[in-house]
Amino acid sequence: MELLVIFIVVLIAFGVFRFFRQRMYLKTLTEEQFREGYRKAQLIDVREPQEFKRGHILGARNIPVTQMRQRLIEMRKDKPVYLYCQSGSRAARAAQLLHKKGYEDINVLKGGFKKWTGKIK
Incomplete structure (x- = not known):
């Protein structure tokens, strides 16, 4: 029983640590904030190609998270x-x-895309 409690506490602590660490390098933007800057940026849809074909934000490039490691050369730092x-x-994983x-x-x-109300292709 004690071991289970310790395991749960460690699991929660790890989750909290990852959450705050991610917030240091990742900005989660509202749709309005996203619209303000995405035209001057690299807009990447990390969904699979068949999802991208069904609709995507106008101007986005499709680089699925499953292929990202091999396609880093396509993005500028x-x-x-x-x-x-x-x-x-998936965007958070990317x-x-x-x-x-x-x-x-x-x-x-x-x-994500399901909340997007702007122009799509």
Whole structure:
């Protein structure tokens, strides 16, 4: 029983640590904030190609999170990166990878594509 309590406490502490560490390098933006900056940035849709084909934010490039490690060469470190996926979780994973690879200005759309009300293709 004691071991289970210790395990749960460690698990919660690790989750809290990751949450605050992520907030240091990742900016989660509202749709309004996202709109203000994404035209001057690299707009990346990290969903799979079939999701991208069904609709995406106008001007976005599709680099699925599953291919991101192999396609880093397509993104510049000196320009802001604006990421989105369907709901936000894959974009957060992509942001973590980009941070580890030295990208600094990383932004994610809060709520993802399903909350987007702007222009789509």
